[in-house]
Amino acid sequence: MPSPSQALELENFLPYRLSILAQIVSESLHDLYAEPFGLTVTQWRVMAALGRFAPLTASDVGQRIVMDKVAVSRAVAGLMERGLVERATDRADRRRASLRLSARGRAMHARIVPIALGYEERLYKVLSAEERRSFDALTDRLFAHAGTLRQAGARTSRSALLDSEPPARSRS
Amino acid sequence: MPSPSQALELENFLPYRLSILAQIVSESLHDLYAEPFGLTVTQWRVMAALGRFAPLTASDVGQRIVMDKVAVSRAVAGLMERGLVERATDRADRRRASLRLSARGRAMHARIVPIALGYEERLYKVLSAEERRSFDALTDRLFAHAGTLRQAGARTSRSALLDSEPPARSRS
DNA sequence: CTGAATTAGTTTCAAATGTAACTATTATGC
DNA sequence: GCATAATAGTTACATTTGAAACTAATTCAG
Secondary structure (H helix, E strand, O other), X not given: OOOOOOOOOHHHOHHHHHHHHHHHHHHHHHHHHHHHXXXXXXXXXXXXXXXXXXXXXXXXXXXXXXXXXXXXXXXXXXXXXXXXEEEEEOOOOOOOXXXXXXXXXXXXXXXXXXXXXXXXXXXXXXXXXXXXXXXXXXXXXXXHHHHHHHXXXXXXXXXXXXXXXXXXXXXX | OOOOOOOOOXXXXXXXXXXXXXHHHHHHHHHHHHHHHOOOHHHXXXXXXXXXXXXXXXXXXXXXXXOOHHHHHHHHHXXXXXXXXXXXXXXXXXXXXXEEEOHHHXXXXXXXXXXXXXXXXXXXXXXXXXXXXXXXXXXXXXXHHHHHHHHOOOOOOOOOOOOOOOOOOOOO
């Protein structure tokens, strides 16, 4: 078996494959909540982050969902306009503001979660339970490894996601 | 084991995981070719498609790399300006134009391919050969299944990718 | 304390992207 | 053949997105 890799076979090229798989999945899911709830993908992710991890600052949200602070700021602005998110300025440090879902936001969140989980469930149906675990484990490792590869010579190094631990507050 | 899924754990939610994994991989790769070659992600994908599948029309390219014709048109315009791609109008059907890499384009392509494959190789190093095959097979199935799920109630149904067969020319 | 440096978050401006309209060419129905 | 429809591709406009500048508040050095 000579030269194992000389030609770039796009259809077998991992970055490309991941990209289109992620894209079709993300769009499919968006199709389910966009119209009934009027949320963009980023807005939904902010809501999901707040729904899961109680009060968070905008920066915390950004670290959670791998989104820069500008994107978070805009998504939050839109959500606050619609009364889905509440902001409370931190009295000790008035630069910060902790965010949480409002009652309306929680209600909407509660309606979307089953839709999202239902889609995931349908998608996963094509895999056996074991395959599913295997796939999760493999993506975890790929993700961690991709992060370390990126360190070597990258400007932005914001990583540490796929992680259920909070990102370690800078101050105690 | 009661209610197997009630809360949405973002960090374990497949669409989210796929999305950020694809994002970090795509960005890491882009870091490698963006600066030296001055290509956007879409331009590089067009070049990759042309590099692999000889002469293609703009529509063919779009089907190959899952990109709408406007995006292809713009990427091609940029590539032609730089003399990386050549266009030849089809004499039989003057709406069509077949695209191919120019000599310069082929030279650049030849320099980028090893970089791309090298990145893929480094990324895959975290998996054993068997895990790698397994991961590929699982993504294939997820992809195919995601496509069928999307059919049911989707406006755009452009699928059929991850496939090395050409997308069946409309005319013989 | 006072001034430089940090940090949280927003706003501004430019580039990228998507949708819809448009041009040019070919196919189809009658 | 001729009007209508369909197809390939581009252009125009409106929205989204990202990078950098900016505001406000806090920390840190001396």
